[in-house]
Amino acid sequence: xxxxxxxxxxxxxxxxxxxxxxxxxxxxxxxxxxxxxxxxxxxxxxxxxxxxxxxxxxxxxxxxxxxxxxxxxxxxxxxxxxxxxxxxxxxxxxxxxxxxxxxxxxxxxxxxxxxxxxxxxxxxxxxxxxxxxxxxxxxxxxxxxxxxxxxxxxxxxxxxxxxxxxxxxxxxxxxxxxxxxxxxxxxxxxxxxxxxxxxxxxxxxxxxxxxxxxxxxxxxxxxxxxxxxxxxxxxxxxxxxxxxxxxxxxxxxxxxxxxxxxxxxxxxxxxxxxxxxxxxxxxxxxxxxxxxxxxxxxxxxxxxxxxxxxxxxxxxxxxxxxxxxxxxxxxxxxxxxxxxxxxxxxxxxxxxxxxxxxxxxxxxxxxxxxxxxxxxxxxxxxxxxxxxxxxxxxxxxxxxxxxxxxxxxxxxxxxxx
Numbered sequence: 042x043x044x045x046x047x048x049x050x051x052x053x054x055x056x057x058x059x060x061x062x063x064x065x066x067x068x069x070x071x072x073x074x075x076x077x078x079x080x081x082x083x084x085x086x087x088x089x090x091x092x093x094x095x096x097x098x099x100x101x102x103x104x105x106x107x108x109x110x111x112x113x114x115x116x117x118x119x120x121x122x123x124x125x126x127x128x129x130x131x132x133x134x135x136x137x138x139x140x141x142x143x144x145x146x147x148x149x150x151x152x153x154x155x156x157x158x159x160x161x162x163x164x165x166x167x168x169x170x171x172x173x174x175x176x177x178x179x180x181x182x183x184x185x186x187x188x189x190x191x192x193x194x195x196x197x198x199x200x201x202x203x204x205x206x207x208x209x210x211x212x213x214x215x216x217x218x219x220x221x222x223x224x225x226x227x228x229x230x231x232x233x234x235x236x237x238x239x240x241x242x243x244x245x246x247x248x249x250x251x252x253x254x255x256x257x258x259x260x261x262x263x264x265x266x267x268x269x270x271x272x273x274x275x276x277x278x279x280x281x282x283x284x285x286x287x288x289x290x291x292x293x294x295x296x297x298x299x300x301x302x303x304x305x306x307x308x309x310x311x312x313x314x315x316x317x318x319x320x321x322x323x324x325x326x327x328x329x330x331x332x333x334x335x336x337x338x339x340x341x342x343x344x345x346x347x348x349x350x351x352x353x354x355x356x357x358x359x360x361x362x363x364x365x366x367x368x369x370x371x372x373x374x375x376x377x378x379x380x381x382x383x384x385x386x387x388x389x390x391x392x393x394x395x396x397x398x399x400x401x402x403x404x405x406x407x408x409x410x411x412x413x414x415x416x417x418x419x420x421x422x423x424x425x426x427x428x429x430x431x432x433x434x435x436x437x438x439x440x441x442x443x444x445x446x447x448x449x450x451x452x453x454x455x456x457x458x
Contacts (some may be wrong), residue, residue, distance in 0.1 A: 196210060272378045
């Protein structure tokens with residue numbers, strides 16, 4: 042078992058970079074792998090290096106419908122005898138000589154002796170003879186064998202998350218099965234006496250529980266298996282039991298709520314009883330309190346209770362850790378520059394993640410607007426946002442037209458009409 046990082050300071054703040062560095066240095070990728078059929082491997086992390094055992098394309102072929110011909114002796118206005126056809130899966134068996142051509146279709150093998158393909162739009166057909174309307178260049182409209190991949194090339198590396206194009210590449214190389222890392226198992230729960238399940242009437246001082254729905258959605262984007270462990274009341278014994286069970290059954294445990302130091306925050310005490318724990322105050326806003334520890338075989342992350350804080354701490358700390366556990370070599374969120382659509386306000390002190398709406402102008406320029414209501418409890422704001430505006434700890438904000446660092450939630454943006 043890897044040892045936990047040193048506890049920085051119970052009374053101070055640790056930077057996000059330092060917290061993440063210590064966590065990523067502490068945890069190790071899971072080593073278990075499995076063989077999956079190719080269709081089942083979409084989104085999984087590759088556990089092997091894949092090399093090509095043959096060329097792609099495996100044979101030289103035509104990139105167009107047209108006529109395969111030899112340029113030897115070819116003159117403007119000449120007439121070529123059409124001696125056959127080459128179709129995909131039905132190649133022409135023979136050799137093209139000077140003064141001859143073969144009708145060819147896209148993907149069909151190039152006949153021996155041909156060194157160019159004339160598009161059919163540039164050909165005039167008269168009976169069994171073809172008159173080129175122009176002289177093609179050497180190699181025109183020809184896909185050379187091995188022009189995409191050469192035998193022995195490394196086409197995919199260990200740690201690659203397989204996407205649709207990867208599946209197509211593997212299929213083109215004849216792989217029906219592929220070795221991937223097993224998905225980390227993640228159990229998550231929420232705590233707090235004020236929380237009520239959906240469908241149950243609210244009483245004074247209670248709210249509907251939402252963080253488990255957030256975590257369910259967030260985990261769905263990663264190659265992990267998430268399991269909702271429900272809601273836990275503020276009872277030390279019940280929390281302790283839930284943690285003990287999770288440490289036996291999962292690779293990671295996530296909780297929301299109870300990550301601070303108030304009298305009702307029993308999560309830290311329960312964690313001390315069943316595992317190893319550090320309480321960090323991370324210098325970010327929102328999301329300052331963070332519990333990190335080890336219970337049995339599971340790594341534990343205790344996230345704040347406010348819903349926006351859950352999103353921020355998950356995206357900035359938990360998500361990179363899960364990527365490493367899953368077998369990916371590293372994870373860095375996409376961060377880009379955008380111009381402020383209006384003034385941004387900030388109090389110096391902590392790295393701040395403001396929820397924003399980024400748009401793309403017709404000329405491709407990105408403009409971002411901070412949404413009103415930046416409280417860590419404001420879910421409507423988070424639902425409307427499509428990015429974080431990242432303001433450094435010492436920043437006092439930004440003026441209209443200045444550039445700021447932005448982290449998109451996805452790569453799809455609304456356009457500006």
